[in-house]
Amino acid sequence: KQEVTQIPAALSVPEGENLVLNCSFTDSAIYNLQWFRQDPGKGLTSLLLIQSSQREQTSGRLNASLDKSSGRSTLYIAASQPGDSATYLCAVRDAGKSTFGDGTTLTVKP
Amino acid sequence: DAGVTQSPTHLIKTRGQQVTLRCSPKSGHDTVSWYQQALGQGPQFIFQYYEEEERQRGNFPDRFSGHQFPNYSSELNVNALLLGDSALYLCASSFGTGGTEAFFGQGTRLTVV
Numbered sequence: 001k002q003e004v005t006q007i008p009a010a011l012s013v014p015e016g017e018n019l020v021l022n023c024s025f026t027d028s029a030i031y032n033l034q035w036f037r038q039d040p041g042k043g044l045t046s047l048l049l050i051q052s053s054q055r056e057q058t059s060g061r062l063n064a065s066l067d068k069s070s071g072r073s074t075l076y077i078a079a080s081q082p083g084d085s086a087t088y089l090c091a092v093r094d095a096g097k098s099t100f101g102d103g104t105t106l107t108v109k110p
Numbered sequence: 111d112a113g114v115t116q117s118p119t120h121l122i123k124t125r126g127q128q129v130t131l132r133c134s135p136k137s138g139h140d141t142v143s144w145y146q147q148a149l150g151q152g153p154q155f156i157f158q159y160y161e162e163e164e165r166q167r168g169n170f171p172d173r174f175s176g177h178q179f180p181n182y183s184s185e186l187n188v189n190a191l192l193l194g195d196s197a198l199y200l201c202a203s204s205f206g207t208g209g210t211e212a213f214f215g216q217g218t219r220l221t222v223v
Contacts, residue, residue: 004152031209043200043216044153052209089152096166096207097143100152 002027004092006101013080014109021075021104023090028068035064035075036089038103044089048075080108112137114203114215122221123191131186131218135203142184143212144176145200153200159184160207188220196222 003026013019023033032051036044048057048064050073056065063076073090087105091098115134123129135142141160145153155168159178173189182203188195198219202212 032211034211036214041219043198044214046214049211091152093209093212095209096141096158096160097155097168098145098153098202098212099155100145102150102152 002030002092002094002099004090004099004101006088006090006104008104009102010105010107012107012109015080015082017080017108018076018078019080019106021077021088021090021106023073023075023101025071025073025092025099027092027094028071030068030092030094032093033064033066033073034091034093034098035062035073036091038087038089040087047088077106080106082108082110084108114201114213116199116201116215116218118218119216120219120221122223125191125193125222127191128187128189129191129220131188131199131201131220132183133186133201133203133215134183135201136213139203139205139213140182141204141207142178142182143202143204144184144186145202146170147198147200147217149197153198156186158207165207191222193222196220 035047050066061078087103089103091100143158144156147153157167198217201215204212
């Protein structure tokens with residue numbers, strides 16, 4: 001059974017800092033890994049999708065890496081802004097379903 | 111492209127009642143999955159529908175059932191509602207039952223009182 005763990009559960013940083021969010025998973029037989037952002041009371045916003053054959057993906061200030069053999073992914077956020085405050089979820093996808101971690105709640109202080 | 115659409119956005123029900131949530135997949139997608147997200151937790155997989163049949167199921171009781179229509183849209187039904195069923199219910203659509211990218215709707219917030 002796939003299990004996904006996200007560390008830390010919560011993170012508070014001053015504006016402008018670079019930060020790394022971590023995601024680990026137990027079964028490396030995945031099709032892809034996806035990072036989402038969730039604002040309080042809202043749905044999921046997809047940030048980055050990494051296919052199992054890829055090592056990383058970049059979008060603006062975001063960079064996600066994937067090491068399938070070790071069951072790890074990281075989301076790097078450069079030059080954090082207060083608008084980045086949200087919960088960040090990672091999800092691994094096997095045949096037909098996604099397994100999510102419980103997220104990291106990020107607060108960026110002005 | 112409207113993406114994945116869910117209705118209603120919010121719903122309040124009384125314990126013991128039944129509820130139906132609806133989902134329209136993204137254009138070109140034929141597979142719909144449902145997830146339950148309790149407060150402070152990640153979404154949990156409920157089940158997946160493809161070709162109008164339930165293909166996979168997570169660890170949810172039989173009170174949770176679903177349906178997929180010929181136009182690929184889907185319904186999630188929950189019977190005998192419990193207070194613990196209060197959650198955000200998310201629908202995701204994809205093409206086929208493999209590992210293609212899933213697109214998520216904005217969810218239905220169900221409150222059971």
